[in-house]
Structures are given as C-alpha cells and as structure tokens.
Amino acid sequence: MLATYDYALIRVVPRVERGEFLNAGVVLSSKSGDFLQARVELDEARLLALAPGLDLDAVRRHLAAFPAICAGGEEAGPIGRLPKRERFYWLTAPRSTMIQTSPVHTGRCSDAATMLERLLDTMVRVPVPGDPPA
Structure with missing residues (x-):
C-alpha cells in the first residue's frame, strides 16, 4: 500500500x-x-572546501538536533x-540561519525508511563513479 510522505533536505549554509549550501541530510x-x-550525513571535506575555517563542532551540534527532535522525548526539549x-513542521519552518531546510516536497511510497535511504543516496551522498543512478 502506498503512503504519502513529506520530506525536506537539511542544508548547511x-x-x-x-x-551557497551543502545538503547534509x-x-x-x-x-x-x-x-x-x-538522517544526517555531513561530508565535512566538501563543507570545508566551501567554507574553510568553519566551526565543524558547532555545525555537528546543530545538525544533531534534527534526529533528536524526530525521535522525540524529554532529551529533545519542549519541541520533542x-x-x-x-x-516536522517546526523542523522545516523557513530560517535564515546556518542550518536550513529546503522547501517541503511530497511523494508516495510503500516504505518510508526505504525512501529516506533513497533520498540520501540521490540528494546527499556523493555518487561513486560507475554506480548506476538511483
């Protein structure tokens, strides 16, 4: 059975x-x-090529909030x-900070976890030469 889903890319600006931005999740x-x-998969080398001297520890801390808020619970604070x-709506609200999301896109899939992995492959991970397109 197909289910509707919404997604947004997590970007470091x-x-x-x-x-300029780098898709990070x-x-x-x-x-x-x-x-x-x-899911966050930050390519730190690519990010540093875009912004030498960037505070990667701060970026990692901010990006870690996304999975924590999605998981919910007290550890995620009031939003959790x-x-x-x-x-989801809170995470994807427009911001003018270093960590932003793309506009929200909609689709249909039979398995959300598999779709999340596919989106990481096509939108975040650097393609490996010789691999077929996702």
Whole structure:
C-alpha cells in the first residue's frame, strides 16, 4: 500500500549572505505511516572546501538536533514533546540561519525508511563513479 510522505533536505549554509549550501541530510514524515525520522550525513571535506575555517563542532551540534527532535522525548526539549507532524513542521519552518531546510516536497511510497535511504543516496551522498543512478 502506498503512503504519502513529506520530506525536506537539511542544508548547511555557511555564509547565508552568499546563498551557497551543502545538503547534509533529510527529514521525512509520513502521517499515515506514523513515521518521522531525520538522517544526517555531513561530508565535512566538501563543507570545508566551501567554507574553510568553519566551526565543524558547532555545525555537528546543530545538525544533531534534527534526529533528536524526530525521535522525540524529554532529551529533545519542549519541541520533542510535540506530536510528530508538528515536530516536522517546526523542523522545516523557513530560517535564515546556518542550518536550513529546503522547501517541503511530497511523494508516495510503500516504505518510508526505504525512501529516506533513497533520498540520501540521490540528494546527499556523493555518487561513486560507475554506480548506476538511483
């Protein structure tokens, strides 16, 4: 059975005024599948090529908030106690900070976890030469 999902890319925008960014993860929500998960895979070498001298520890801390908020619970603070859909909307709200999300996109899939992995392959991970397109 196909379920509807929404997703947004998680981006690091080292210098907001320049508008340059690196995709660093995906947050995906499926209301019908009761699914909310974020995966972050930061390519630090690519990010440092874009922004030499960037504080990677600060970037890692900010990115770690996405999976924590998706998981919910007290460790995620007040936002972690919201219902899953509200957490998704909070995470994907437009911001003008170093960590941003893309516009929200919608699709249909039979398995949200598999779709999350596919989105990481196509939108975040650097393609390996010789691998077939995802």
